[in-house]
Amino acid sequence: MKKLLFAINVGWYYDLHWQERVKSDMTEGFETHLCMSKPTNPTEPNMHSLSLTRSSVGLLDNLTTFYQALKIFNKIKPDTIHSVTIKPNIMFGLIALFARLPIFLTIPGMGSMFSQNTFKSKVIAKAILAIYRLVGKNRQSVFIFENKTDLQTFVDQKICSEVNAVTVPGSGVNIDEYSAPELDTTPQPLKLLFAARLLEGKGLRELVEATQNVKASGIDVVLNVAGIIDDDSNESIPLSQLEEWHQQGKVNWMGQINGGMQEVIAANDVIVLPTRYGEGLPRILIEANACRRPVITTDIGGCRDFVINGETGILVQICDLKALEDAIKKLSDREYCAGLGEYGRRRVEAFYTDKHVIDSYIEVYKPHR
The missing domain is CATH 3.40.50.2000 (Glycogen Phosphorylase B;)
Known part of the structure; x- marks a missing residue:
């Protein structure tokens, strides 16, 4: 059975947005391994903890995290990687590039660095795009977006093309669980x-x-x-x-x-x-x-x-x-x-x-x- 390494930034985000998908038919046929910081269930089978600080831009912090990611990769020896959010995308994207492995990179939005207007955020945003451009040189990479605006940004930046980029309809919801009666129209606050x-x-x-x-x-x-x-x-x-x-x-x-x-x-x-x-x-x-x-x-x-x-x-x-x-x-x-x-x-x-x-x-x- 092929091994899939699923890497995401943090446990609460995985629980809220991805857990149901990862445990669904989506990963059928794979031996799935999970990698994230602060997992809410660290003893879950095939769970690998990663020390990742999402807001840190310090070189030492990120090199330490990258080294941990590399150790996890070498331990699992996956056939395919699926990463989600900026830091896992960059770190495992580089690993997949040099290991010549297929990787799916989900982009659930561009993040705060692309919406802030400070000099620091602009420099970091340019650096992120430059690294993504390197990651995109992997011919086995597939970029997955939740909206067409972000997809077009990546195409315009020559990170990917429309050939290896797709959009999905967000995270979706269980419509049996998320249901409610029609809004009460009687006067009230x-x-x-x-x-x-x-x-x-x-x-x-x-x-x-x-x-x-x-x-x-x-x-x-x-x-x-x-x-x-x-x-x-x-x-x-x-x-x-x-x-x-x-x-x-x-x-x-x-x-x-x-x-x-x-x-x-x-x-x-x-x-x-x-x-x-x-x-x-x-x-x-x-x-x-x-x-x-x-x-x-x-x-x-x-x-x-x-x-x-x-x-x-x-x-x-x-x-x-x-x-x-x-x-x-x-x-x-x-x-x-x-x-x-x-x-x-x-x-x-x-x-x-x-x-x-x-x-x-x-x-x-x-x-x-």
Whole structure:
């Protein structure tokens, strides 16, 4: 049986986005080995821990991690590699290049370095693209994207071509699990939900301000906030800030949701993600529409690939506070809000289920089984 090494950045991300796929028909026919930092189940069979700090750009840190990755590779001796997120893609991409092995590289968004506007982030972004360009010289590499914008960026940068690049419909959702009754259209406060990693680039600060302005205009609106405080990121919003907003009555801070996310979504009316971050295809948007809830998000790659503006949600420009306020006001019309949510559900059923995603990966894997 061929060996597949599946490498990803961190345990919680694997659990949330990849565990079901890796244990599905997607990897049938492979002896699958897992490699990640901070696995939630380190004793799982074929689990290999990697010391990887996602936000570190230090040479020594990354060389140490690369050496560990090389040791894991030599121990497993895989026939194929599938890597996900920037650092595993770069490290195992280089290993696959020099070992002349096939590798699938999933790009779940470009990441924060491509959405920040500092000199440091621009230099790092250029370095990342340069290394990806080297990785792309492996003729057995396949680049997998969650949106067409990122795919086109890689093609324009001559990292890959359309021959060895594909798109998949995000992470998909189980539509039996993620389901909810149609939105209640009787008059009541509009409940907004922000559910994402608590990073500056996800737009929560702008949403808090926009919600306060909408309240001041006379519309009764509640902002519920849930998510992961990502201490590994230098963009993390501190817990103290969330608690302060909660005490001021600006948000209802719910903490991290470790189960029953569909129930949280169903208890709200609109899911809002005013992100400027380099997204792939945010799972929360798919989950929201699956639960018959419309979304408000930004007109950037990934988000615009998923949302049909005015039909399944509303797209606004990045950091456009007025547009964000107008979108919230528009969806305070509960009949209109319910209609968008219902059409969103039908589109998820047609294109964005977990089966659609798994079938896409089975097709990509097929030549290497």
